[in-house]
Amino acid sequence: MAFESLADFWAMNGYAVYVWPAFGVVLGSLVAFALYSVLEQRRLLRHVAALERRERQRPTARPATDDGETT
Amino acid sequence: MWPIIHKLGSPKWFYTMSGRWLPFLWGSGTILVVLGSLWGLAFAPPDYQQGDSFRILYVHVPAAILAQSCFALMAMCSLIFLVWRIKLADMVAGAAAPFGAAMTFGALFSGAVWGVPTWGTWWVWDARLTSMLLMLFLYLGIMALRGAFASRDGGARAAAILTLVGVINLPIIKYSVVWWNTLHQGATFSLTEKPAMPASMWLPLLLMVIGFYLLFAAVTVARTRNEIIRRQPTARWVRALVQGGRHGL
Numbered sequence: 055m056a057f058e059s060l061a062d063f064w065a066m067n068g069y070a071v072y073v074w075p076a077f078g079v080v081l082g083s084l085v086a087f088a089l090y091s092v093l094e095q096r097r098l099l100r101h102v103a104a105l106e107r108r109e110r111q112r113p114t115a116r117p118a119t120d121d122g123e124t125t
Numbered sequence: 126m127w128p129i130i131h132k133l134g135s136p137k138w139f140y141t142m143s144g145r146w147l148p149f150l151w152g153s154g155t156i157l158v159v160l161g162s163l164w165g166l167a168f169a170p171p172d173y174q175q176g177d178s179f180r181i182l183y184v185h186v187p188a189a190i191l192a193q194s195c196f197a198l199m200a201m202c203s204l205i206f207l208v209w210r211i212k213l214a215d216m217v218a219g220a221a222a223p224f225g226a227a228m229t230f231g232a233l234f235s236g237a238v239w240g241v242p243t244w245g246t247w248w249v250w251d252a253r254l255t256s257m258l259l260m261l262f263l264y265l266g267i268m269a270l271r272g273a274f275a276s277r278d279g280g281a282r283a284a285a286i287l288t289l290v291g292v293i294n295l296p297i298i299k300y301s302v303v304w305w306n307t308l309h310q311g312a313t314f315s316l317t318e319k320p321a322m323p324a325s326m327w328l329p330l331l332l333m334v335i336g337f338y339l340l341f342a343a344v345t346v347a348r349t350r351n352e353i354i355r356r357q358p359t360a361r362w363v364r365a366l367v368q369g370g371r372h373g374l
Contacts, residue, residue, distance in 0.1 A: 055168055055179075056168055067176055068176075069180075072238045072241060076235035076239065077181075077184050080187075080231035081184065084340055086341070087340075095350065095351050098354045098355060102354060104189035106367065108272065
């Protein structure tokens with residue numbers, strides 16, 4: 055380790071106020087993108103399942119299509 | 126040739142293939158970024174002039190590299206979309222844009238907080254910083270333009286054209302530190318020259334750059350898959366996927 059103590063590490067020998075926000079913003083945005091894309095996928099697949107359930111109850115409402123384009 | 130392009134441009138084929146790769150991309154990217162961060166923050170030796178403030182390098186450089194690589198990817202996809210009308214290329218360009226904007230902001234932010242202790246200022250209107258700020262505005266403009274049209278195809282074409290116009294900014298960013306007198310230092314990494322720092326300093330940076338690329342690939346693939354589902358929620362193969370429960374990460 056390049057620091058003499060854990061306290062020195064957290065303090066970055068005086069540069070904590072610059073180093074930690076820089077890491078926080080960049081690594082934080084990576085985490086945010088990962089979380090958001092996984093949550094979004096769950097939401098979309100639930101939406102597809104709900105569409106299908108609704109259609110099974112009303113068979114003529116919205117038939118499945120080969121390419122599935124909706125607009 | 127044409128059957129291959131057709132297959133590569135098929136959303137169904139892309140969804141199936143990418144499902145196998147995605148866990149590997151998330152996993153390896155996360156491991157490299159965690160290792161690179163720990164190494165860079167705690168174990169790399171401090172810079173002889175900048176002390177421990179130089180550790181900002183380990184997020185600043187990868188963010189800046191990814192910001193530019195993301196734009197280059199979007200430009201290639203835009204060209205493919207405009208010339209061959211392959212919709213998947215447009216979906217990839219749309220999926221990548223917010224990540225590129227975030228990396229551009231991250232590079233600007235980490236550069237600003239690095240500038241305070243090393244340059245004595247958080248901002249100067251020099252060529253490198255200004256061209257990066259311009260790229261942030263290009264990203265935001267491309268994203269806004271995509272949503273500003275009543276028809277999806279109109280927005281996609283407008284975004285693709287702005288991306289191809291904006292790609293002129295990439296060589297300007299790259300050579301800004303060569304063509305103009307600037308406060309910003311030259312390139313940290315070069316493919317042709319030996320690094321100007323010891324291995325204990327550049328190895329963690331290399332891990333970070335590769336890790337960022339892997340996570341960029343993971344995010345872009347995952348967001349493209351979401352866009353495929355969003356555009357085709359009633360396609361038979363999407364239905365089969367939901368019923369089968371095989372939808373990967």
